[in-house]
Amino acid sequence: MRSIRIVGEKATALDDNGAGGPPLAALTAGTPLSGVYACTRKDLLVARNGRPYLAVELADRSGRITARAFRDAASLAANFERGDLVQVEGQVTLFRGELVAELQSIHRVEPEAVELARVLPHTRRDLGELDGFFEYLAREITDPPLAALVRAFVDDDEFREQFREAPCTRDGHHAYVGGLLEHTVAVATLAHELCQVHPRLDRSLLLAAALLHDVGKTREFQLGGEITLTREGELIGHLALGQRLVEDRARALPALDDARLDALIHCLLTHHGPELVPGRRFRSAEAAALHRLNQLDAAVHSALLRPAA
CATH class of the missing domain: 2.40.50.140 (Nucleic acid-binding proteins)
Structure with missing residues (x-):
């Protein structure tokens, strides 16, 4: 399954x-x-x-x-x-x-x-095009260990199928088949542009974090007649599930040192806010940026769906 x-x-x-x-x-x-x-x-x-x-x-x-x-x-x-x-x-x-x-x-x-897109809400974007953007943004990571880590996800056909199907939420922003890929590409695109405005940002770290920040959602939801939570989704949630997925692949990459991996995990765990980490504050500009970019895409997407006043 x-x-x-x-x-x-x-x-x-x-x-x-x-x-x-x-x-x-x-x-x-x-x-x-x-x-x-x-x-x-x-x-x-x-x-x-x-x-x-x-x-x-x-x-x-x-x-x-x-x-x-x-x-x-x-x-x-x-x-x-x-x-x-x-x-x-x-x-x-x-x-x-x-x-x-x-x-x-x-x-x-x-x-x-069953073609789930016929029964469940589905992204209006072309999934093949979104896949292409996802791969392009992954190639923009120039730090070799982080690039290899992201490539481990990009080259995993089973993960990519799950990633294409997954919703981003059950009833919030991007709550439809393909929503996770659409949201991820949007956040990573914003991250890519922000690095042009603020060149002191660690571009590879921020791009890797943007592309991987919600990978745990491939394990959080199940699709049938409705979008529901898996057992893991109910008990653990996508932040911890994402950390697991990233750390599992990182073990096969000895060139990715602990300090670099910790910096990435910090970004993933704080993309909804710093409350879950020690000190309850962002420890890097990249983590703060990812949090705001994630909020921005979610808020704009939701606002566009609301009827005009």
């Missing part, structure tokens, strides 16, 4: 044509519904006649719809959980002026067979 964990290991496999389905926003009353969607709510309720029925909310990138099943409700409910990706079959009807899906079947599916 990948570190950006795809939930639903015991799910039913999809048919070749099972990963599709009309966008929920395009549904109209009287049309059939067949496809894979995220289950964002699940309740087994009791109708007025005393019989149980299943009520769920289905979601994709385009919108949401309430869905119900009155036959075999308990049996169908055993086939999936909230947060799963589910294959559904049913009919769209109009109930009290609202579109509702009346379900004949619903079951969990293997997320690996």
Whole structure:
């Protein structure tokens, strides 16, 4: 299982044509519904006649719809959980002026067979282009040991796949598939430009820190019907997970001395603020710069998403 964990290991496999389905926003009353969607709510309720029925909310990138099943409700409910990706079959009807899906079947599916970008929110940026920027910025690091450390991540195909898929947050800035890569490239680009304005900054240290500051998020989240935390994400968090990942790769690089590695780790641990380190203050200009650049990109991104006043 990948570190950006795809939930639903015991799910039913999809048919070749099972990963599709009309966008929920395009549904109209009287049309059939067949496809894979995220289950964002699940309740087994009791109708007025005393019989149980299943009520769920289905979601994709385009919108949401309430869905119900009155036959075999308990049996169908055993086939999936909230947060799963589910294959559904049913009919769209109009109930009290609202579109509702009346379900004949619903079951969990293997997320690996689903294009997550169709179900979950996704970056509008081209991931291939962002990958290219990430590699370009890595090549701008001129300090050989730090360059080798960053290259250990760049050349790791499994990590790069996880990094491309990961969101940056669950419900904050860049909370979508590809959000982590988008945010990282933005912060590293700002760092690159800041070094032109302040040439006394340690360019290699700041660029390495900017490119690696959120690598722990590849282990913090899992993707299924929703973005949720992994066990490691709940118990440890991305700062400590990132430190682990960086130190694991650093062990294979004897040229990267302890002082240089410590300076990098200090930047990573303080990019949300210095409260977690001794003295509760930044020990380098690079750490202070990374903190502010991280804040800047997050704040600007969030402001651009807010409706205009």
